[in-house]
Amino acid sequence: MSGMDDTEALAGIGTFARRVGLTPSALRFYDDCGILRPAHVDGATGYRYYAPDQEPRAVLVRRLREAGLPLVDASVVLDGDPEEARAVLAAHARRTRDTAAAAQAAIDGLLRDLSGDGERAAARVGGAELAGAVRQVAPSVARDAVRAEFPVLGCVLVELTDQEVRLVATDRYRLAVRALRPDDITSAPRDLLVDADTMKEIASWAVRLPEVVIEVDDRGARVHGGGEQRSLPAVDGTFPDYRIVLDDLPAVRHRLIVDRDALRAVLADHEGGPVILRTDERHRLVVSRGTTEAEVPAIDTRPPVRIAFAPEVLLPAVEASVGPDVLLEISSTTRPVVVRSADQGGFTTLVMPVLG
Known part of the structure; x- marks a missing residue:
């Protein structure tokens, strides 16, 4: 952008959010994740502005999220080729049907089992x-x-x-x-x-x-x-x-957007010792613990990182999150890591890493 006049055709985050059916907090999250960057960010105020031609992508993001698609898979639909997108959507549809069937069976089973003084x-x-x-x-x-x-x-x-x-x-x-x-x-x-x-x-x-x-x-x-x-x-x-503690958090250097269920399964199903999360140049996330390794679907928006956690500390934070994805904001391997999700901006968890 060459000057302030160039922003006249752009919409502020609140206006853009109303147009595309997303919340401003969700748009900020998608910016952090690299899924939907604003067209312009005011250097003085930090305000985000969006261009009209970004609306179709934003609406597609909303539709994918309404369908419960994790961001790891949504990124394939947004930026992959049509064949990959169809495969991802078909796999998600199968998982959704299986989950709904299991929930219905559980509910059916349960139904069968049930015949001022001072300042205020x-x-x-x-x-x-x-x-x-x-x-x-x-x-x-x-x-x-x-x-x-x-x-x-x-x-x-x-x-x-x-x-x-x-x-x-x-x-x-x-x-x-x-x-x-x-x-x-x-x-x-x-x-x-x-x-x-x-x-x-x-x-x-x-x-x-x-x-x-x-x-x-x-x-x-x-x-x-x-x-x-x-x-x-x-x-x-x-x-x-x-x-x-919140005010003293340093700037974020690494962001990992991880499939929450996949990470939760790995954390709950491994041998003793710390769990190590590491990414490489190909932006893969490998989770290891002892002699066991597993690759977990993830989006890595920063350079490679290696960080360790006590699983009994990280797992409850992941389980308490909401939605299909969990975002890990990492400033260093020795400072608290912020764990949050797009689906609930009012909830923040900080988790201390360990040496590993």
Whole structure:
């Protein structure tokens, strides 16, 4: 682009997102992945702009994602030859049919087996949404010896701000943050520590409700919905300042977009020891552990990288992600790695690598 006038025919990310039926967060994710780059990025503001001739590709990306196609396969449809694209789509259709049939069989089996005082903060969210958030952060809660030594790490931090509800958990090796956008919120920022087991019980109860209200005041905290109420007993202690960790993250040097189910299977089905992820000049991702190696479908958007993780730390982060893909943002082999997905911009997990 030669000047600011050249951007007049371009659309900002919000306008372009509405035209093609994607969200701005998804467009930012596809830019990071190299799937759909903006036509222009303002050097001063970082704002992204898109050209009209990019709309067909964006609509195709949306349609592929609506079909549940992993980005690894979507890239073949977008940029491969027609024969490769048809083969990828046919294989995905078979997998989708098999998955739907298995789910239907499981459901059929289940059906057969069933014959205010002081300042107040309140936020109304979907019951299933709250339950899902608890499910995502719970794997990062400390266990056993670490929990015994640092009881606050066995808790979930619940924060009510003037705009969102955040659930945070960490065991010092992982950090999970899930932000919820309430349907309604009473502005009086409050936070409390709640035992992780209590939060899981709340999640099991809330998941069947259309909506619940989280309420915190000087009398304590509670969740109510469907004519019932559950207490949220607060735990005394000071939770680590997770914002320092997030603010201190260095620039990303490597991005790996990985088929989530394939990576999860490899992490869960190998011998002991650290798991090593490495890419090569051909952009293949090889996952090895001990004497076992497996090639996993992936897109590598940066130079080759080699990094190791404790599988019991990485696996829960991968399982807690949403959608068919998982994105690993790597700054170095010794700093926290960000694990996220296109399908849920409000959830972030940080995982510490290990020497391997």
